[in-house]
Amino acid sequence: MLELTVDEFKERIISKLQTNKSKEVAGATNKEIYYVIASIVNEEILPHWQSTKKRYNEKSCKQVYYLSMEFLVGSLIESNLLNCGMLEQSNEALKQLGFDPDNIYAQEHDAGLGNGGLGRLAACFLDSLASLKYPGHGFGIRYRYGLFEQRIIHGNQVELPDYWLKDQYAWETRKEDEAICIHYHGNVHMFQRNDGNIEFKHENTDKVMAIPYDIPIVGYKNEVINTLRLWSAESVGLDRDGSSEEGMHYYHDLDHKHSIEQISGYLYPDDSKYEGKELRLKQQYFLVSSSIQNIIKDFKKNHQKSLKYLPEKVVIQVNDTHPTLAIPELMRILMDEEHFSWDSAWEVTTKVIAYTNHTTLSEALETWPKGMMEHLLPRIYMIIDEINERFCKGLWFDHQELREKIPELAIIADEQIHMARLAIVGSFSVNGVAQIHTDILKEKEMKNFYDLFPERFNNKTNGITHRRWLLQANPKLSGLITESIGPQWIQRPKQLISLLKYSKDASFLEKFYQVKHENKQILANLIHERTGILVDDQSIFDVQIKRLHEYKRQLLNIFHIIYLYNELKENPNLDMIPRTFIFGAKAAPSYHLAKEVIKLINKVASIVNHDAAIQGKLKVVFLENYNVSLAEKIIPAADVSEQISTASKEASGTGNMKMMMNGALTIGTLDGANVEIKEAVGNENIFIFGLKADEVLNFHQHGGYNATDIYNTDDRISRILDQLNQGEFGSHEIEFKDIYYNILSQNDPYFVLKDFEPYLETHELVEQTYRDKLSWLHKSVTNVAHSGKFSSDRTIQDYATEIWKLKKQV
Incomplete structure (x- = not known):
């Protein structure tokens, strides 16, 4: 591709704006500038696109x-600029012309x-x-x-x-x-x-x-x-x-x-x-x-x-x-x-x-x-x-x-x-x-x-493309990585393993921490802008972003949040690191139960976020209209990656890889690619809980599981389910009865109750680990170092x- 300087890129923008729009830069809208940038990229792409086709045919x-x-x-605007080798020049040229690159790129739907x-x-x-x-x-x-x-x-x-x-x-x-x-x-x-x-x-x-x-x-x-x-x-x-x-x-x-x-x-x-x-x-x-x-x-x-x-x-x-x-x-x-x-x-x-x-x-x-x-x-x-x-x-x-x-x-x-x-x-x-x-x-x-x-x-x-999900989505972290181990990892992602030698380097870990904190500040600002919710950027950002489906068990996550809220209501001075739980999910329009879970998450959020008695120790955020562009903002800021599907149900997952690559630690079941992530990073650098796949399959085949027994013997579970059944989180009593009856009358088909106690215990371990800043950062860097194995380059x-x-x- 043609290597344009910043000045040349500026000149191309000014010239195209005049030619295509008959406008000066000062009078141009963000959308007009976006189309000018895309036009410049397309001009660079076209001859190589044609020559690629010709080469394939000739050979x-x-x-x-x-x-x-x-x-x-x-x-595609940032991705195409990046892959054409023009992203840095575009960013700088736009700034010099008085535009915010993020606002320009956001014009693309x-x-x-x-x-x-x-x-x-x-x-x-x-x-x-x-x-x-x-x-x-x-x-x-x-x-x-x-x-x-x-x-x-x-x-x-x-x-x-x-x-x-x-x-x-x-x-x-x-x-x-x-x-x-x-x-x-x-x-x-x-x-x-x-x-x-x-x-x-x-x-x-x-x-x-x-x-x-x-x-x-x-x-x-x-x-x-x-x-x-x-x-x-x-x-x-x-x-x-x-x-x-x-x-x-x-x-x-x-x-x-x-x-x-x-x-x-x-x-x-x-x-x-x-x-x-x-x-x-x-x-x-x-x-x-x-x-x-x-x-x-x-x-x-x-x-x-x-x-x-x-x-x-x-x-x-x-x-x-x-x-x-x-x-x-x-x-x-x-x-x-x-x-x-x-x-x-x-x-x-x-x-x-x-x-x-x-x-x-x-x-x-x-x-x-x-x-x-x-x-x-x-x-x-x-x-x-x-x-x-x-x-x-x-x-x-x-x-x-x-x-x-x-x-x-x-x-x-x-x-x-x-x-x-x-x-x-x-x-x-x-x-x-x-x-x-x-x-x-x-x-x-x-x-x-x-x-x-x-x-x-x-x-x-x-696998996932590390160019999109690390190099583009997290420029601060990718810059730190390149500064530390050189740029070879961009072409050969398995070379991220070289980061292991910095996983206990205090100076590197402090820089790594600062990058994560800056990304959390950016997301906190986005959350406030979109929802009005103020979140503590020093809190643990606990993230579950994926399709809303029963087997992915967003319900288990929100049950844990209700449990924490109940604990804080009984003891507002509980020694607990503040937690911000972040959800993004769409439910299929005809999937009634999934839509009920979305409503429950939002109802719990509205109660928890406005309860001054819990002293801001717990916040719940549901970001609407989850898509790729939103994921690119959330993933670099995640501390904890929720990968909690019922074992044997998630074929692979790729969100687990994206968050691992950006330094989040996984809490998850031994399901899908979590198994291989655990093998890569080691037991000590991932938080695994719950039933294993063969146990789930055995219950399905031979029975032996009774959700009502857990309801009758675990007062934490019975309290949460009774709160749903009695309308404590709804505007009227019948609001979440469907969830209540699905769990008990359908015998908890995705084993939410069965895995609840080990999930709670593992979250306690997450919090205790987070209290040791250097230990947490060591684990985060270790995850990034091993993430090259999960690049789609390896898969392809x-x-x-x-x-x-x-x-x-x-």
Whole structure:
């Protein structure tokens, strides 16, 4: 990239402002300056983007295509400036021109392309692919509306539309000339060809155009620019003959156009009713059909070989089960359009598709009603049905020991199509995302499939891009690290291990402490600005930021807070280090219990934060509309990282890695990547509590747990639950009865009560450890030093060498 000086950058800003906006700097708004900066970056990116594409094609290299329903890229302005090597120059130029860089960069609305860890992982992977010089690209959907914009009103979550495209999106390029046609509904006819083979024709279909929008993915200071291609659904142009009936079609056409645009309308439509579920299925097929057609078109153009060689040049990674229809779609194209036999098409497909599983939760393993698939995607259904028939026949004849288990293995069973089963049968690789998660898949959840295909199963522990989550999000800490061990860690994050030699250096630890304290002051100011709550920046900042789900156990956290409040009410002079508990979370709009937990957190906060009797020793903050940009403010300030999921339920987690990398200490269960974090940092540098995965699975399988017994024998638990049941934290008595009854009548499905006492005891240990400042700082630095192992660069290196067989394009 071109190395601009600060003065040159200033001149570019002034010149572009005059050319594009006919304005002087003094009269420019923050938003106008933002678009000028983005324009400068795009000018730097474009020639390298073009040369990257050209180089990949000329070298005829193998490329990976990452299919995902989510890409939670956040704001890209700082990331692109950083990776182009222009962030420092931009910051200084803006200051000299009288602008606050933070205010300028904040003009970019976070892209509404994802919800949680699944989507952020995809974004980190794209960053690492480009930064490591691997040819890899993303395919997703260009949702006009994100999940939703969250507001907290009277403690309740209220969902507003997240129209993130209201303003021009600075990073996208529309490629209308590369549009692709997608087909739904219709009829399938069979014909016998002259060679005796059967040919299938899909006719009378509803057509939808997929218009691509390309976003550059900028590698770190290496002139590699990969692509995230997002598809937008638009209607096919209608030809009218000008007859008198034309007016009758007008409103029908508008309705039809609207129904098509809904396909890329918003992320995760409500699927509690048939129409919403069908829309989700439409979205998934829209993603895979446009992407697979695109991949094949590019292969033909650039390699000019038979598609039987597709596995030599292409690998398609499906991120969870959402894009699993890539399997029958690739089969359809190979057979119906390229005239492959079934066996030849299956051989190609099963060498191209790889599947990442992200859950052990049975309710999260997707299924589709057979009738819906048959009606909406008749040809795809026929292919899935044939895959299932052949697979089940193979089990019957070749694996007699599994005959009784065919209903548990069949892709179509009980009138449902099981997408995870289809993904396993049609892939050459099946990976979990943390070692314990992969072990549970192999030994429990997918044991029958593992016994069938042991060579397909492997582990790829998730990672995060340290460039985004340390270098960009925490410049004070990354500056201290570079000052101490040099800049090599930016290219090779495992070199963070060199920090260990400073983990007991008093001078370094004091600087480390000052960095953390400054970050806490910044967050405290943000909290006051957004909520009006004053928090003590000397208090312990205890953070839980993630999707609101029962298994993530925000409820356990708030129960602990209620316990501390009860203790302080009885003894206001209790010797306790002040604690600030910080939450950020969205609950799915139809997830009633999760929304009740959000209301409970906010109700407890309103009581605790206004009770002068507890002398400010306890504060509770819920920051609304949690997103990537907010996470970048919270994570550098965290002292304690809450990773308290029910053991065996969290596949990996990546928030645990982000906070570890920024010096927070983890309190957590032995779940997901917590297990590997503990192995890396040692027992003494992490706070582990609670049931282990095998104990949870044993309770699920054999019983033996009774929540009511704990309620009847632990007065701390009974007091908290009675407070909920009697309306002490509500505006009326029935406010939180649903939580109360879910715990007791549903037998505490996520073992909140079972883990409550060890959680309290471990928090006591957290407080005692925090009292020894040098010991705490030593543990914090040790966590940062070991965090390089959890960079997505390591994860992508593992994928590239062990699954994708990619070569770096130097």
